[in-house]
Amino acid sequence: MTKTARRTSVAKVAVRPMQAPPPAGDRRRRRLADQARAYGFLVGGLVCFALFSWWPAIRAVVIAFQKYTPGSAPEWVGTANFTRVFADPEFAAAWRNTLTFTLLALLIGFAVPFVLALVLNELRHAKAFFRVVVYLPVMIPPVVSALLWKWFYDPGAGLANEALRFAGLPTSNWTNGADTALLSLVIVATWANMGGTVLIYLAALQSIPGELYEAAELDGANLLQRIRHVTVPQTRFVILMLMLLQIIATMQVFTEPFVITGGGPENATVTVLYLIYKYAFLYNDFGGASALSVMLLVLLGAFSALYLRLTRSGGDDA
């Protein structure tokens, strides 16, 4: 071998990885290393999802058919948990209350923010002030809002009745009356959560092209007609999405009844999630709690699926 020949072969070796594909074993090893690296990045998140999201979802269904007491081996009991829960008089009350709460929250917590957003969008002054103030209650911890309103609703020196007296109106029992308790809680939840809804509506209103209003006005549409034929159709998608999100959120209501009323008076404010909590932590009946969870899961899962479907198709439109 001559010197020159050796030199060229060295040059070839140095260039080879860039030009010719490496042997198959090498490639596989490379790909495996890439995969190992990718999974190295994924593993922390995956373990947490597996332990605290996926496994609990499966486990809820499993335990719903078991007699489960922490510390002792679970026993299969068929549908006994479901029949026991169904027979509980609180079961019907909890579902009735939760559905009524959701419906009332939808009526109040829906119309009010929409009208507020409409008005705010027309105001040309102090915009930042309105946005900050309306969102302020959202930043107050829900427990504090609940305790604050519990104090307002106090039949003795509560602010709510003072305000009614000040306005010359008859006072109310608020959370102490079986027929007003749920509505009182809806007011708390609406007050505390409205800010987010208002801000989202405002963003949606701002994305309506001004020409549409211009054209409607030229066609002789008055204010209400413009709202009906321009504003509402243009924000329909956001309205629908927020409605679904709100249904999902309010059906899981817990803090307000737990803190303010303790489920009373006469079970008027026991909600499904509250009942789940009671089964698990007061009756130590995790089977019953899981049976209830599965029911809530199926119902809310259907709503969530609808939401995701809508956001997907809506995203394609936009």
Place this chain on the structure above:
Amino acid sequence: MSTRTLVSSSALARPRGKAVYWSLFTATVLLFVLAFLFPVYWMATGAMKSADEVARTPPTLVPERWSLSGYTDAWELMQLPAHLWNTVVQAAGAWLFQLVFCTAAAYALSKLRPAFGNVILGGILATLMVPAQALVVPKYLTVADLGLLNDPVAIWLPAVANAFNLYLLKRFFDQLPRDVLEAAEIDGAGKLRTLWSIVLPMSRPVLGVVSIFALVAVWQDFLWPLMVFSDTDEQPISVALVQLSQNIQLTVLIAAMVIASIPMVAMFLVFQRHIIAGIGAGSTKG
């Protein structure tokens, strides 16, 4: 803003339009002050009244004597420093774990093409359909099995399983220009180095949003810490407030409520622009 809204600016310029506008404006300001600011004022001043005054009817609008003893009593009697510290530890840990694990996982799913990546992403997105609160009981049992009850880890690790934040990060990473990342790799940067010195600096806005969501979520949560922390010494402020509210003087309780609200309200006032813009943007972009 110059875009026209429901009512045209020329209609508002007319005398009648002006009158209607300013009365609507005044009414809205009054409504907002009364509905949203007054309750906060009532809380902050209620804590400064004496025990008799706070229970008096009709109530006094302004405390007769401004006294800070409600606040100092709350600070000492209700062991607020300890509970606030617990909350800070829980929130900070949840934030850190979420930032590290969610960012890494989102980066892997977005840029590293792991095998079965789509299956994993589907599994993560599916948890969006499962309402968190409906799963608290089996989640509690899992945490109990792992021996994590009364341990802040019981807040930290479940916080990582946040599909919403992970997806937010992944979608942001998807939009990062490929050639910048490839250029880094050609320069010899490893995956971790690329993430640390290229991806993360470019992702400041989304990291800010995720951080705020993560902190607020832990600070505001009630049901989960109520289940997990039976030990009073470990409880965050939200749980402690409710547990102690039964047998404590009203003014002291109100003072404690104010103190518990200050951190998040302060954070909101500091970052209000970003938070408000984030809420609006997040919604319209779906």
